[in-house]
Amino acid sequence: MSNLLSGRPAVVAAGxxxxxxxxxxxxxxxxxxxxxxxxxGSADDLxxxxxxxxxxxxxRVAVERVLASRSTLTDVRPASDVLGLSGRILxxxxxxxxxxxxxGPMRGALMGACLxxxxxxxxxxxxxxxxxxxxxLDSCHHHxxxxxxxxxxxxxxxxWCLTDPTDGRQAFSNLNExxxxxxxxxxxxxxxxxxxxxxxxxMGPILxxxxxxxxxxxxVTGVLAQMLQMGxxxxxxxxxxxxxxxxxxxxAIVAVDAPKDDIAExxxxxxxxxxxxxxxxxxxxxLAMDAVGSIPGSTMVTTLARNGTxxxxxxxxxxxxxFTAPANTPVGLFLGDYGPEDANPDIGDSAIMExxxxxxxxxxxxxxxxxxxxxxxxxxxxTTERMYQITLQENPAMQxxxxxxxxxxxxxxxxxxxxxxxxxxxxxxxxxxxAGTGQVGAGLVQPPAAxxxxxxxxxxEESRAALA
Numbered sequence: 001m002s003n004l005l006s007g008r009p010a011v012v013a014a015g016x017x018x019x020x021x022x023x024x025x026x027x028x029x030x031x032x033x034x035x036x037x038x039x040x041g042s043a044d045d046l047x048x049x050x051x052x053x054x055x056x057x058x059x060r061v062a063v064e065r066v067l068a069s070r071s072t073l074t075d076v077r078p079a080s081d082v083l084g085l086s087g088r089i090l091x092x093x094x095x096x097x098x099x100x101x102x103x104g105p106m107r108g109a110l111m112g113a114c115l116x117x118x119x120x121x122x123x124x125x126x127x128x129x130x131x132x133x134x135x136x137l138d139s140c141h142h143h144x145x146x147x148x149x150x151x152x153x154x155x156x157x158x159x160w161c162l163t164d165p166t167d168g169r170q171a172f173s174n175l176n177e178x179x180x181x182x183x184x185x186x187x188x189x190x191x192x193x194x195x196x197x198x199x200x201x202x203m204g205p206i207l208x209x210x211x212x213x214x215x216x217x218x219x220v221t222g223v224l225a226q227m228l229q230m231g232x233x234x235x236x237x238x239x240x241x242x243x244x245x246x247x248x249x250x251x252a253i254v255a256v257d258a259p260k261d262d263i264a265e266x267x268x269x270x271x272x273x274x275x276x277x278x279x280x281x282x283x284x285x286x287l288a289m290d291a292v293g294s295i296p297g298s299t300m301v302t303t304l305a306r307n308g309t310x311x312x313x314x315x316x317x318x319x320x321x322x323f324t325a326p327a328n329t330p331v332g333l334f335l336g337d338y339g340p341e342d343a344n345p346d347i348g349d350s351a352i353m354e355x356x357x358x359x360x361x362x363x364x365x366x367x368x369x370x371x372x373x374x375x376x377x378x379x380x381x382x383t384t385e386r387m388y389q390i391t392l393q394e395n396p397a398m399q400x401x402x403x404x405x406x407x408x409x410x411x412x413x414x415x416x417x418x419x420x421x422x423x424x425x426x427x428x429x430x431x432x433x434x435a436g437t438g439q440v441g442a443g444l445v446q447p448p449a450a451x452x453x454x455x456x457x458x459x460x461e462e463s464r465a466a467l468a
Contacts, residue, residue, distance in 0.1 A: 011028055011029070011030050011031070039418055039419055039420075039421055040417065040418040040421060040449050040452045040453050040456060041418045041452070041453050041456030041457060041460075042456075042457070044460070045456050045457055045459075045460035046415070046418055046419065046456065046460075048460040048463050048464060049299060049414075049415050049418075049456065049459055049460055049463060050415065052297055052463045052467065053467075054296065054297025054463075054466070055297050055298070055299060055415075057297070058295045058296065058297035058298035058299075058316070058317070059298050059299060059300055059392050059411065059413065061295055061298070062292045062295050062298045062300040062316045062392075062411065063300065063392050063393045063410065063411040065291040065292050065293075066288045066289065066291060066292060066356070066395075066410060066411060067393070067395060067396075067397070067410070068166065068291070069164055069166070069221075069287055069288035069291045070164055070165055070166060070219075070221045071162045071163070071164060071171075071219075071220040071221050071283070071284035071287045071288070072162065072163055072164075072165055072217035072218060072219055072220060072221075073160060073161070073162055073211060073217055073218040073220055073280065074161055074162065074163040074170075074211070074217050075161035075208065075211060075212065076158055076159065076160060076161065076175075076204060076207040076208040076211050077158065077159060077161055077208065078155070078156060078157065078158055078159070078200075078204070079091075079145075079153050079154065079155050079156070079157050079158070079159050079172075079174070080155040080156065082159050082161055082170075082172055083143050083144075083145060083153075083159070083172060085143075085153075085154070085155040086155065087136070087155075088117075088119055088134060088135045088136060089135065089136040089137075089138065089155070090110055090113050090114075090135055090136070090137055090138075090152055090153070090154055091137075091138055091139065091140045091142075091143060091145060091147065091151065091152065091153040091154075092106060092109075092110070092137060092138070092139065092140065092147070092150060092151050092152050092153075092307060093139075093140055093146070093147050093148070093149065093150060093151025093152075093305060093306065093307055093308075093347060093348050093349040094139065094141075094151070094305040094306045094307025094308070094309075094310065094311075094312055094347070094348070094349065095139060095141075095305060095307055095310055095312030095322045095324050096137075096138065096139050096142075096307075096322070097137065097307045097309060097310070098137065099130045099131055099133075099137070101309050101310075102307075102308070102309065103307075103308035103309050103344050103345065103347065103433070104186060104308075104344055104431075104432070104433050104434050104435040104437075105149070105150055105185060105186025105308055105344050105347060105431035105432060105433070105435060105437070106150050106152075106186065106307060106308045106309070106347065107127070107130070107186070107435045108150075108186030108187060108188050108435030108436045108437075109149075109150030109151075109152040109183050109184060109185075109186050109188070110126075110130055110135070110137070110150075110152055111123050111126040111127055111130065111188050111435065112126075112152070112183045112186075112187065112188030112192055112193065112196075113152045113153075113154040113183065114126035114129055114130065114135065115188060115193050116154060116156070116183075116193050116196045116197070117154050117155065117156055119134075119135070123188060123436075126188075139305075139307075140153060140349055141286075141303060141305060141349065143172075144170060144171050144172060144286070144290065145159070145171065145172040145173060145283070145286075146171070146172075146173050146282045146283055146285075146286045146349035146350075146352050147173060147174055147184065147282075147348070147349050148173075148176070148184050148275075148278060148279065148282065148348050148349065148350045148429075149184035149185055149186075149347055149348040149350070149429060149431055150183070150184050150185070150186060150308065150347060150348070150431070151184065151348060151349050152183060152184070153174050156200055157174045157175070157196070157199075157200065158174070158175055158199065158200060158203070158204030158207070158208070159172045159173060159174055159175075160172060160173050160174075160175065160279055160280055160283060162220060162280070162283045162284055162287055163217070164287050164291070165217075167291075169287060169290065169291065170287075171283035171284070171286040171287040171290060172283055173279045173280070173282050173283040173286075174279060175199055175203065175204065175207075175279060176273060176275050176276050176277075176278055176279040177192075177195060177196070177199070178195075178269075178272070178273045178275065178276075179273075179274075179275060179439060180438055180439055181438035181439075182195075182438060182439070183196060184348075184431075185429070185431040185432070185437070185438040185439045186344075186431050186432060186435050186436060186437060186438065187436055187437065187438040188435070188436055189436065198265075202258075202262050202265070202266065203266050203269065205258075206253060206256050206258050206262065206263065206266050207249070207253070207266070209252075209256040209257070209258070210249055210252035210253045210255075210256055211249070211252070213252050213255065213256070214249075214252050218245070218248050218249070220280050220281070220284045221284060221397065223241055223244050223245065223248075223277070223280075223281075224241070224281055224284060224358065224398065225397050225398055225399070226240070226241075226244060227240045227241040227244070227277075228358065228362055228365040228366075228398055228399060228400060228401070228408070229365075229399070229401055231365070231366050231368060232365070232366055233358060233359055233360070233362045233363055233365055233366035233369055233427070234277075234278075234281050234353055234358045234359055234362070235278070235281075235350055235353040235354070235358065235359030235360060235426075235427055235428070236359070236369055236372055236373055236427045236428065236429065236442055237366045237368065237369045237372065238274060238275050238276070238277040238278050238281070239274045241277035241278075241280075241281065242270070242273065242274050242275065242276040242277040244277075245270070245276065245277050245280065246267070246270050246271055246276070249270075250267065253266060253267060254267075278350065281353060281358075282349065282350055282352050282353065285352045285353050285355065285356035285358070286352050288356050289302045289303065289352065289355055289356060290302075292316045293316070293319075294316060294317075294318075294319035294320075295316040295317065296317060296462065296466060297317060297463070297466070298315070298316035298317045299315065299316075299317055299413055299414040299415045299459055300315060300316045300317075300392060300411050300412065300413060300414070301313055301314070301315055301316075301355060301411075301412035301413075301414060301424075301455075302314050302315060302316050302355065303352070303355060304351035304352065304354055304355045304412075304424060304426070304447060305348075305349050305351060305352070306327050306345075306346040306347050306348055306349075306351060307327075307347060308327065308344055308345060308346070308347035308431070309326070309327060309345065310324040310325065310326060310327055311324065311325055311326070311327040311328070311346060311447045311448055311451055312324040312451065313447065313451045313452070313455060315414055315455055315458075315459065317459045317462055318455070318458050318459060318462060321458065323451045323452075323454035323455045323458065324451065324454075325447075325448040325449075325450035325451050325454075326345070326448060327345040327346040327347070327448070328345060328346055328445050328446060328447075328448055329343055329344070329345045329346065329445070330343060330346055330428055330430050330441075330442075330443035330444060330445040331374065331443050331444055331445070332373045332374040332430065332441055332442050332443015332444055333372065333373065333374050333441055333442060333443065334430075334440055334441035335439065335440055335441050338432070338440035338441055341433075342432055342433055342434075342437070342440045343430045343431075343432070343433060343440055343441060343443075344430070344431045344432060344433040346426075346428065346445045347431055348428065348429070350428065350429075351426050351428070354412075354424055354425070354426050355412065356410070357387075357391065357395055357398065357408040357409050357410035357411070358398055358408055359426065359427060360383065360387075360424070360425040360426045360427040360444070361383075361384060361387040361391075361408060361409050361424070361425065362384060362398070362400055362408050362409075363379075363380035363381075363383045363384055363425070363427065364380055364381045364383070364384035364385070364400050364402055364403055365384075365400045365401065365402065366380070367380050367381070367402075369427060372442050373427045373428075373442045373443050373444055374442075374443055374444060375444060381402070381403075383425050384400060384403065384409065385403075386422055386425070387409040387424070387425060388409045389416065389420055389422060390409075390412060390413060390416040390417045390420060390422050390424065391409040391410055391411050391412055391413060391416070392410065392411035392412075392413050392416075393407075393410050393411050394406060394407030394408065394409065394410060395407045395408045395409075395410040398410075412424055414452060414455050414456060414459060415456075417452050418452055418453075418456050421449075423446040423447055423449060423452070424446060424447060425444065425446060426444070426445050426446065426447075427442070427443070427444050427445075428442065428443065428444075428445055429441075429442045430442055430443055
């Protein structure tokens with residue numbers, strides 16, 4: 001740039017001394033600025049990970065396992081059967097928590113599940129039961145399951161059962177209730193409990209009969225791939241995926257030996273629920289990420305999950321260990337008269353979609369999503385481009401049409417996140433801060449950097465120990 005006062009050329013240089021020295025030798029006025037890209041974690045830990053000779057091969061194995069995973073819908077069964085839940089136990093989204101640390105919507109969902117199961121007759125009795133420790137709480141992720149928002153799953157709830165045909169592994173999720181005042185958003189009113197009983201008594205058995213009668217299992221991975229071609233990103237926009245699922249299951253549903261009014265109501269419910277597919281996409285992504293397992297030396301993230309109080313991540317190199325920090329609050333668009341003060345901090349297992357490389361990572365495939373979560377179309381395109389910088393590979397099965405059918409950014413790399421300072425982008429629903437409110441909006445959110453700081457330190461510690 002030119003110095004407008006003296007007429008002499010002048011340059012501001014950041015970080016490269018040899019460049020500054022060369023310019024000075026030519027008579028150019030140079031101002032040196034001490035600046036480096038913001039990083040996460042200590043320089044020693046980042047250097048340890050960068051120089052770990054195991055890292056490249058370990059990450060290659062991790063990504064290959066993700067890309068090789070496939071998912072098919074093979075059954076619909078009660079959680080008590082497939083997860084072995086018995087007695088008073090409730091599963092929830094995100095890393096482990098206690099009643100004392102649970103947020104408003106999580107408490108509301110736990111209370112609603114107690115009412116649904118008949119463990120309490122009133123919300124007050126349910127609250128007392130939970131506060132006394134009369135109900136065991138555990139993370140869905142510890143049971144090969146995932147649940148959106150509060151993610152609360154009780155023994156009587158019916159579950160989608162997805163299977164990887166290559167190795168027989170399974171993953172599970174409860175059935176999607178729709179939007180608004182629903183259990184997963186922390187609502188527990190009579191309409192919520194009535195709907196849950198209908199889903200258990202009517203919809204679950206009909207879906208089970210329909211799924212079991214199909215000549216071939218539904219290829220959920222194939223539906224996910226098609227969704228990206230049709231304007232969905234498979235987290236907050238599932239319109240195409242839900243319609244494709246309805247198309248695939250409808251012939252089997254209408255053939256079920258059940259009262260025609262029940263059949264009609266099931267079809268109406270699915271057709272009116274644009275998020276119906278989300279609870280199929282999530283266990284599909286869970287199957288892929290669980291395929292990674294524990295791989296010493298790998299810096300790939302295997303879990304992103306939130307419980308409404310804390311955000312937690314896990315990595316291939318550190319196995320089942322959680323790295324947690326207080327969850328951020330999403331920023332976005334609100335329903336009705338709700339505003340930012342009504343929103344609870346980030347909550348739900350649905351960030352498994354971003355862990356897999358779709359959802360917020362593929363916002364470029366679904367520019368219309370910005371009308372639901374905020375931002376602009378250029379923001380959506382730029383987000384996906386940025387996510388390529390913090391991932392290990394592209395998924396050729398999940399293509400983004402507007403980017404020349406480039407594969408989805410896959411395999412979040414802790415080291416790349418730490419080096420760039422760019423955090424994974426998640427788009428999500430927002431639950432009301434107060435128990436019983438339900439959904440208040442949808443928006444965008446990122447994990448707290450502290451989760452990655454902890455992961456960097458733990459991975460570096462493991463690396464030093466292994467290479468000592």
